[in-house]
Amino acid sequence: MSRNGDQVRLTADLEEIQALLRAYEGPREPILRPRAARRARRPIVLVGGFAAAALAAGILAVIDRAGGGPASTSRATSGRCASTIVWRGVTYSGSQTNATLVVGDRFADVRLPTCVDRTVNGKPVEGDTGVTASLVKIQGIDPSIAFAVAGDNETAYIAAGYFPQVRLFPLHRLFYGTDEDPNEFDASCAPGNGYRMRGTLLSADFGHLTVRVESASGSDGVQPGRVVRILPDVHTRMSPEFGNPSRVNSGASLGIAVRECLPPGGASSPKLVATEIGP
Amino acid sequence: MIDHTELSALARRASNGDEQAVGEVLRRLSPVITRTARLIVGAGSWAAEDAAQEALLDVARGLSRLENPDALWSWALRVTSTRAVKIARREAFLAFRRTSDEVEGIAAESRSERMQALRDAFDRLPTRMRAVVVLRLYVGLSEAETAEALGCAVGTVKSQLHEGRRRLASMLDKQGFAPLTINAEEEQDEQKRRSSAADG
Numbered sequence: 001m002s003r004n005g006d007q008v009r010l011t012a013d014l015e016e017i018q019a020l021l022r023a024y025e026g027p028r029e030p031i032l033r034p035r036a037a038r039r040a041r042r043p044i045v046l047v048g049g050f051a052a053a054a055l056a057a058g059i060l061a062v063i064d065r066a067g068g069g070p071a072s073t074s075r076a077t078s079g080r081c082a083s084t085i086v087w088r089g090v091t092y093s094g095s096q097t098n099a100t101l102v103v104g105d106r107f108a109d110v111r112l113p114t115c116v117d118r119t120v121n122g123k124p125v126e127g128d129t130g131v132t133a134s135l136v137k138i139q140g141i142d143p144s145i146a147f148a149v150a151g152d153n154e155t156a157y158i159a160a161g162y163f164p165q166v167r168l169f170p171l172h173r174l175f176y177g178t179d180e181d182p183n184e185f186d187a188s189c190a191p192g193n194g195y196r197m198r199g200t201l202l203s204a205d206f207g208h209l210t211v212r213v214e215s216a217s218g219s220d221g222v223q224p225g226r227v228v229r230i231l232p233d234v235h236t237r238m239s240p241e242f243g244n245p246s247r248v249n250s251g252a253s254l255g256i257a258v259r260e261c262l263p264p265g266g267a268s269s270p271k272l273v274a275t276e277i278g279p
Numbered sequence: 280m281i282d283h284t285e286l287s288a289l290a291r292r293a294s295n296g297d298e299q300a301v302g303e304v305l306r307r308l309s310p311v312i313t314r315t316a317r318l319i320v321g322a323g324s325w326a327a328e329d330a331a332q333e334a335l336l337d338v339a340r341g342l343s344r345l346e347n348p349d350a351l352w353s354w355a356l357r358v359t360s361t362r363a364v365k366i367a368r369r370e371a372f373l374a375f376r377r378t379s380d381e382v383e384g385i386a387a388e389s390r391s392e393r394m395q396a397l398r399d400a401f402d403r404l405p406t407r408m409r410a411v412v413v414l415r416l417y418v419g420l421s422e423a424e425t426a427e428a429l430g431c432a433v434g435t436v437k438s439q440l441h442e443g444r445r446r447l448a449s450m451l452d453k454q455g456f457a458p459l460t461i462n463a464e465e466e467q468d469e470q471k472r473r474s475s476a477a478d479g
Binding site: 014016020021022026027029031 | 313328329331332394416444
């Protein structure tokens with residue numbers, strides 16, 4: 001190609017490259033692997049104190065070779081370092097808080113095998129068969145909703161079906177520090193179309209709802225039969241019929257109002273944020 | 280916006296063992312560390328998320344040994360780049376990143392074919408070239424700072440960025456997307472720089 005007699009080559013536009021990078025910059029913190037949610041959820045808190053991190057890695061890791069007492073078991077929810085405890089048939093997902101929990105009495109013991117990648121002073125621990133840990137109450141919280149593990153007052157295990165993102169959840173401020181977070185519509189995500197859908201809740205783990213859509217109005221992209229991931233945030237309104245704190249159970253039929261959350265640059269699909277969840 | 284004066288003061292406290300300051304430094308640097316590592320390794324893969332976490336851990340571990348608190352910002356980016364480049368190479372992740380190793384949300388389907396093509400092209404750049412592009416065009420480091428972060432010469436940064444842009448343009452062009460910038464002056468500057476480097 002030539003211009004004014006000079007031989008030139010094409011180079012990509014700087015602004016276009018910048019737009020690409022911004023479009024894929026992702027959230028401000030690393031995303032945890034699904035079965036390692038505890039680590040990924042609050043990495044800053046975790047790396048803030050290595051003694052605490054080592055303790056947490058050792059005590060909280062639950063892998064699939066775990067044993068369990070008659071009333072409680074633990075299992076892996078993903079590869080390296082699981083973060084859930086199943087107690088009385090309910091799955092509890094562990095997530096680090098932004099403040100120290102005030103804990104109360106021990107109410108159950110569980111066997112917690114260590115992570116396969118657990119390290120002490122940078123070296124893996126060999127022949128580690130895990131530890132017995134006690135489940136303790138969090139002050140003011142029914143253990144059927146959430147509990148902690150003795151020795152770690154910065155991780156709360158939340159029963160499936162509860163959403164700490166919602167402002168009225170009793171541990172909300174402990175997780176987010178403010179009544180204004182988490183707000184999915186921050187600078188990296190602009191509000192898009194809003195519409196309503198009805199669907200069946202397939203799972204409600206910490207962080208999001210997985211829903212099979214039965215019907216949707218006002219959206220071309222969400223067709224019946226499609227399984228979508230919906231994020232609640234601090235502004236999500238939960239129907240009083242779900243109780244206080246609100247709990248939704250897998251298999252429930254839900255009516256959900258969502259708003260699309262559009263990443264900059266139009267490079268990726270919008271996230272779906274729940275504005276209202278009802279029966 | 281990072282307040283570097285405040286960051287330096289925090290870094291001093293952190294290097295003296297103030298755990299609260301360590302936490303605050305990490306909180307402030309987390310977005311840039313996370314996103315830099317993610318973009319260098321390749322947004323949308325778990326390898327990238329692992330790299331972001333490991334970079335944060337590297338920074339946390341190194342804070343107590345930081346000799347010059349005023350250099351925290353560039354030091355953290357150097358640590359991050361080193362970790363990200365190492366992981367990107369180790370994982371050879373480009374071959375499988377959008378299959379089983381996909382992170383929902385970041386790796387979502389593109390809504391723009393052109394953006395998707397550009398992203399694919401970016402993923403095919405050599406690791407260090409991606410790092411140069413990310414540090415210069417996303418983080419906004421100067422050529423000198425980028426060179427320091429990657430442990431290479433300023434001239435290398437210039438040429439890598441230019442070559443990266445050229446390759447992106449070429450790959451887009453081959454896929455039928457109308458490019459781009461035609462910058463004769465820039466090209467001439469680059470040719471002069473190459474000639475001068477060859478003469479030297």
